[in-house]
Amino acid sequence: MKISIEIDCSPEEARRFMGLPDLTPLQDRYVGLLQKSMEQTTIGPDAVDAIIKGWAPMGEAGTAMWRRMFETATKSGS
Template identity: 40%
Template sequence: MKFTIEIDCTADEARHFFGLPDVKPMQDAAMAKLSQQMTDAVASLTPEAMLRAWLPLSPWSPAQMQEAMSNMFKVPSAPKKQEGR
């Protein structure tokens, strides 16, 4: 014998029926704190701050920096074969 029972209720009504705690205030507080942290993090993401994070302060001159950046994008050539091998 098989019985199927269908109950039409909201999640809040089901939690209340089963005696589960209402976690909505805790979720709201956690989301507010997370939202504030994300807003603060986005505000600190200026181009200058990102450049400092990616390129630490170094004694390089602008010419050396330009050469390092161009070397990063060069395609390596195939190694030359040595004669006699």
């Protein structure tokens, strides 16, 4: 027997249902500061690369893991 349940809700509705905090103001502030820094050229491309790598789970190892996973998925699907 197979049962499928489809839930149609927005990301906001899902966040509230799961009791997760609304981090929108924090994200907006962080993005604004990053954008301001880039406009003032206080950070360079290398710093942006380091920031983005830090966002990934497990840093660079996590990024490599995701890359391998996507490469494997696209190769098997061809």
